[in-house]
Amino acid sequence: MKTRFPLAAVLTALFAASFFIVPLIATFYFSLKMTRGELGFAAYASVFNSAAFLNTILYSTVASLIAILIGAIIIVPTAYWVRLKVPKLRPVVEFVSLLPLIVPPVVLVFGYIRLFGSNSWLPLTASTFGTDILLVVGYVVLSMPYMFRAVDNGMAAIDITTLTEAAESLGASRLRTITAVIFPNVRAAIISGAFLTFSISLGEFVLASLLNRPAFGPYLVQLGQDRAYEPAALAIMSFGFTWGCMVLMQLFATRKPGQRWLPRLFTRPAQRS
Amino acid sequence: MTLNTQKVLMITTALAVAAGSAAQAQTADMDALIAAAKAEGTLTTIALPHDWCNYGAVIEGFKAKYGLEVNELNPNAGSGDEIEAIKANKDNTGPQAPDVIDVGLSFGPAAKAEGLIQPYKVSTWDSIPESAKDAEGYWYGDYYGVLAMAVNKDVVTDASPASFADLKDPKYAAMVAIPGDPRTGNSSMMSVYAMGLAANGGKGGADAATAGIAFLKDLKASGNFVDVGGSAQNFAQGTTPIMMDWDYNVLAMRDKLAGNPPMDVVIPSDGVIAGVYVQAISAYAPHPNAAKLWMEYLYSDEGQLGWLSGYCHPIRFNDMVARGVIPAEMMAKLPPADGYAKAVFPTLDEQGAAKAVVAETWATEMGAN
Amino acid sequence: MTLDASATRIEVRAPGPRLPMGRKLTWNWLGVAPFFLFAFLFLIGPVLYLVAGAFQNADGAFTFDNIIALGSPNIVASFSLSIRLSLLSALMGAVTGLLLAQAVILGGLPVWVRTAFTTFSGVASNFAGVPLAFAFIATLGRLGLVTVLLRDLFGINLYASGFNLFSFFGLSLVYLYFQLPLMFLIIAPALDGLKREWREAAEILGASRRQYWQLVGLPVLTPTILGCFLLLFANAFGTLATVYALVGSGFDVVPIVLFQQIRGNVLYNPNLGYALALGMVVIMGVSNTLYLLLRNRAERWQK
Numbered sequence: 001m002k003t004r005f006p007l008a009a010v011l012t013a014l015f016a017a018s019f020f021i022v023p024l025i026a027t028f029y030f031s032l033k034m035t036r037g038e039l040g041f042a043a044y045a046s047v048f049n050s051a052a053f054l055n056t057i058l059y060s061t062v063a064s065l066i067a068i069l070i071g072a073i074i075i076v077p078t079a080y081w082v083r084l085k086v087p088k089l090r091p092v093v094e095f096v097s098l099l100p101l102i103v104p105p106v107v108l109v110f111g112y113i114r115l116f117g118s119n120s121w122l123p124l125t126a127s128t129f130g131t132d133i134l135l136v137v138g139y140v141v142l143s144m145p146y147m148f149r150a151v152d153n154g155m156a157a158i159d160i161t162t163l164t165e166a167a168e169s170l171g172a173s174r175l176r177t178i179t180a181v182i183f184p185n186v187r188a189a190i191i192s193g194a195f196l197t198f199s200i201s202l203g204e205f206v207l208a209s210l211l212n213r214p215a216f217g218p219y220l221v222q223l224g225q226d227r228a229y230e231p232a233a234l235a236i237m238s239f240g241f242t243w244g245c246m247v248l249m250q251l252f253a254t255r256k257p258g259q260r261w262l263p264r265l266f267t268r269p270a271q272r273s
Numbered sequence: 274m275t276l277n278t279q280k281v282l283m284i285t286t287a288l289a290v291a292a293g294s295a296a297q298a299q300t301a302d303m304d305a306l307i308a309a310a311k312a313e314g315t316l317t318t319i320a321l322p323h324d325w326c327n328y329g330a331v332i333e334g335f336k337a338k339y340g341l342e343v344n345e346l347n348p349n350a351g352s353g354d355e356i357e358a359i360k361a362n363k364d365n366t367g368p369q370a371p372d373v374i375d376v377g378l379s380f381g382p383a384a385k386a387e388g389l390i391q392p393y394k395v396s397t398w399d400s401i402p403e404s405a406k407d408a409e410g411y412w413y414g415d416y417y418g419v420l421a422m423a424v425n426k427d428v429v430t431d432a433s434p435a436s437f438a439d440l441k442d443p444k445y446a447a448m449v450a451i452p453g454d455p456r457t458g459n460s461s462m463m464s465v466y467a468m469g470l471a472a473n474g475g476k477g478g479a480d481a482a483t484a485g486i487a488f489l490k491d492l493k494a495s496g497n498f499v500d501v502g503g504s505a506q507n508f509a510q511g512t513t514p515i516m517m518d519w520d521y522n523v524l525a526m527r528d529k530l531a532g533n534p535p536m537d538v539v540i541p542s543d544g545v546i547a548g549v550y551v552q553a554i555s556a557y558a559p560h561p562n563a564a565k566l567w568m569e570y571l572y573s574d575e576g577q578l579g580w581l582s583g584y585c586h587p588i589r590f591n592d593m594v595a596r597g598v599i600p601a602e603m604m605a606k607l608p609p610a611d612g613y614a615k616a617v618f619p620t621l622d623e624q625g626a627a628k629a630v631v632a633e634t635w636a637t638e639m640g641a642n
Numbered sequence: 643m644t645l646d647a648s649a650t651r652i653e654v655r656a657p658g659p660r661l662p663m664g665r666k667l668t669w670n671w672l673g674v675a676p677f678f679l680f681a682f683l684f685l686i687g688p689v690l691y692l693v694a695g696a697f698q699n700a701d702g703a704f705t706f707d708n709i710i711a712l713g714s715p716n717i718v719a720s721f722s723l724s725i726r727l728s729l730l731s732a733l734m735g736a737v738t739g740l741l742l743a744q745a746v747i748l749g750g751l752p753v754w755v756r757t758a759f760t761t762f763s764g765v766a767s768n769f770a771g772v773p774l775a776f777a778f779i780a781t782l783g784r785l786g787l788v789t790v791l792l793r794d795l796f797g798i799n800l801y802a803s804g805f806n807l808f809s810f811f812g813l814s815l816v817y818l819y820f821q822l823p824l825m826f827l828i829i830a831p832a833l834d835g836l837k838r839e840w841r842e843a844a845e846i847l848g849a850s851r852r853q854y855w856q857l858v859g860l861p862v863l864t865p866t867i868l869g870c871f872l873l874l875f876a877n878a879f880g881t882l883a884t885v886y887a888l889v890g891s892g893f894d895v896v897p898i899v900l901f902q903q904i905r906g907n908v909l910y911n912p913n914l915g916y917a918l919a920l921g922m923v924v925i926m927g928v929s930n931t932l933y934l935l936l937r938n939r940a941e942r943w944q945k
Contacts, residue, residue: 019818075677078674085673099689103692119366120364146824146827192827196764196768209346232776235773387700450890457898500890
């Protein structure tokens with residue numbers, strides 16, 4: 001392969017990076033203007049003074065991680081099975097997976113309260129733990145379109161038929177095939193889906209608020225209401241926090257045994273599989 | 274003693290005993306209510322932002338006084354969301370079911386018609402104006418405010434507009450904003466109504482709505498109208514330097530911004546519209562006694578003053594002024610009273626007619642499609 | 643040569659147990675049962691309330707009024723606006739996302755660039771609503787950072803030259819902020835699947851970069867790109883908070899009309915809102931069908 005300087009790629013990356021960063025810079029700059037006449041971190045101090053910040057962000061992080069787990073466990077085998085065995089059902093599964101984008105979350109949560117209220121056949125809202133389960137399930141549903149599409153794309157890129165036949169000819173059971181062969185091969189796709197699930201669940205507001213759970217979304221809204229500078233500070237902070245979590249997730253999830261923890265800077269990608 | 278004196282004495286004694294026992298009965302009722310509410314332990318509210326009429330302090334005051342917990346659902350909920358929450362939680366007694374609601378005036382009768390609320394007359398019932406409550410006690414007005422303008426003095430360096438008519442001045446180009454979509458937000462709807470009232474010389478109802486839309490259309494054509502929703506953030510940033518909202522929201526915003534940017538609060542001289550909100554208890558409230566105690570608190574002097582500290586005029590304002598229970602510093606912080614003297618309270622019918630006009634014509638007139 | 647070709651075309655199927663058709667189907671259906679159970683309980687269930695509500699009036703009686711109201715000119719115009727905006731936004735997102743993914747993943751850049759973009763995209767794809775609207779107002783609004791900089795440093799008056807953030811194009815630009823990262827994240831696994839051997843084989847046969855992409859790369863990716871396009875379309879179609887925060891009352895996309903009816907501070911006809919949601923579901927069904935037709939064509943050459 002020719003090793004000329006990738007000018008086009010660098011320009012594209014720079015252009016995209018500036019499109020992304022400039023609005024954040026503008027928000028950050030505005031958040032520094034809380035004290036009149038000078039630039040300072042008064043807005044950030046005002047946010048940290050609130051005790052609920054740590055509690056809610058912890059709660060939401062845990063809920064999001066559980067949602068990722070449940071989402072992956074439900075979606076990956078389904079996507080695999082649909083591609084392999086029942087391709088006729090693929091349109092139905094795809095349509096169902098897209099529904100959460102269209103259904104307003106407020107309709108979803110009121111549906112949950114009706115279906116799983118304290119006098120229903122499965123009274124999840126009658127206990128705190130049950131409501132937590134309902135909230136996490138809601139997160140899984142909201143992120144289903146993204147998780148499914150990402151995983152489906154990952155499956156399209158690998159030859160699952162051959163992999164399955166190879167695994168079966170070596171004596172693996174279905175379950176073993178899925179866990180030991182399929183999951184690792186679509187790991188990058190699952191991580192994409194996981195990122196999307198995480199960021200959706202962390203800031204989600206409607207479900208958490210109407211189910212009355214102490215999540216980060218309602219906290220953000222309550223704090224930012226009718227204020228000018230604090231919401232900008234909150235947006236930057238939650239952006240930074242989420243990005244940090246994702247970097248950690250990426251490092252953990254793609255690390256091969258014995259691999260360095262931090263990537264080398266400026267190494268050309270030697271292997272890409 | 275003569276027979277007459279005896280009779281008088283008997284009657285006065287009887288009256289005194291009756292009054293005493295009535296007062297005692299009231300206190301006894303109240304004690305029973307407090308005990309029952311404490312047994313329930315929590316109250317679930319919805320759609321109460323902390324900075325709206327200083328609900329934050331009112332809720333804290335209630336919690337401190339009676340030791341109850343308060344679940345606060347969705348502070349961003351609109352009146353329709355609150356009604357929907359009651360309907361969805363009919364069979365649910367968990368903490369997701371709201372006990373009490375605070376909705377726009379037109380939603381009171383609507384909720385009563387659908388059987389979603391239960392009647393309760395607070396002990397200070399008689400001092401609530403007749404026009405602001407349901408005769409049978411299903412819903413009752415809680416506070417009102419008038420529509421005001423917030424002016425960002427960093428951007429509007431010349432004189433602030435004093436009336437709606439002033440907004441047409443070309444020096445206010447790309448500055449005038451309403452809180453959002455008049456088909457979604459009550460304060461936006463009332464902004465249109467107030468502008469219309471000012472423009473057509475006081476004819477309410479559907480006429481006000483038509484005139485208001487025409488006024489805004491003119492402003493848009495001349496470039497003075499900014500189609501961005503006016504929020505504290507957009508206001509401070511400078512995109513919506515002249516924005517309409519209820520006076521209590523604007524005054525609270527001024528407090529919170531604390532001079533960054535400096536701002537004026539103007540009650541327009543040519544159209545003063547007042548908006549009333551109403552309280553009600555859900556018919557399916559899981560904690561009915563806590564809900565009733567909450568109402569007693571809100572309509573006591575302490576609760577009403579709590580709202581006044583958030584710049585909302587409590588519904589018993591006139592009664593409290595007459596009895597002299599409002600602290601002077603609180604009165605001083607409110608805008609001058611003559612602005613409120615001209616306030617027009619649109620009736621339910623007028624509001625309904627205006628809403629219908631806006632629903633029909635806003636999209637086509639303002640080019641939203 | 644011909645003999646060989648026909649010989650290779652005879653498919654060799656591994657002899658499997660001869661089961662009656664029905665029996666085979668049952669076992670396979672079991673594999674997707676968990677998903678459908680989950681979907682029925684936690685997605686279809688609430689949606690059924692929505693469907694039921696669309697056919698009721700305020701008193702709970704059955705009526706077609708709401709469905710008929712969907713045909714009113716205002717609402718038809720809303721649907722048209724939503725569809726146009728979503729199509730443009732999906733197109734912009736798909737093209738730019740693909741270009742960025744191709745540059746970052748296959749363009750020969752260091753690995754940390756890909757990690758940075760991937761993790762950033764995870765956050766940015768959900769950065770929407772009021773914070774995003776405000777970020778753009780603070781950047782490209784009349785008093786935005788970039789607008790002021792352009793005016794003060796370069797003498798360019800952005801708004802005088804016809805640009806307006808609060809317009810159809812401005813809105814699609816704002817949408818791009820979350821559509822681009824979404825496309826990037828979702829297409830990345832597919833780009834990983836473009837085997838290096840194909841690229842090398844194409845080069846050996848003398849293909850230029852453009853020819854490689856035109857004849858090998860894009861055809862392989864087309865089914866995946868179509869799937870991503872559909873997701874971007876649905877994503878844009880369902881966006882509410884960003885539109886409301888940015889252009890307030892000026893853009894009547896369908897989610898906003900829905901919001902007006904359900905939020906109910908002024909108008910209040912939740913049944914009409916449900917009918918609108920049902921309309922959106924139907925549109926998604928139609929788009930899904932279109933996508934399937936296109937994808938079947940694109941996947942023809944695959945087995």
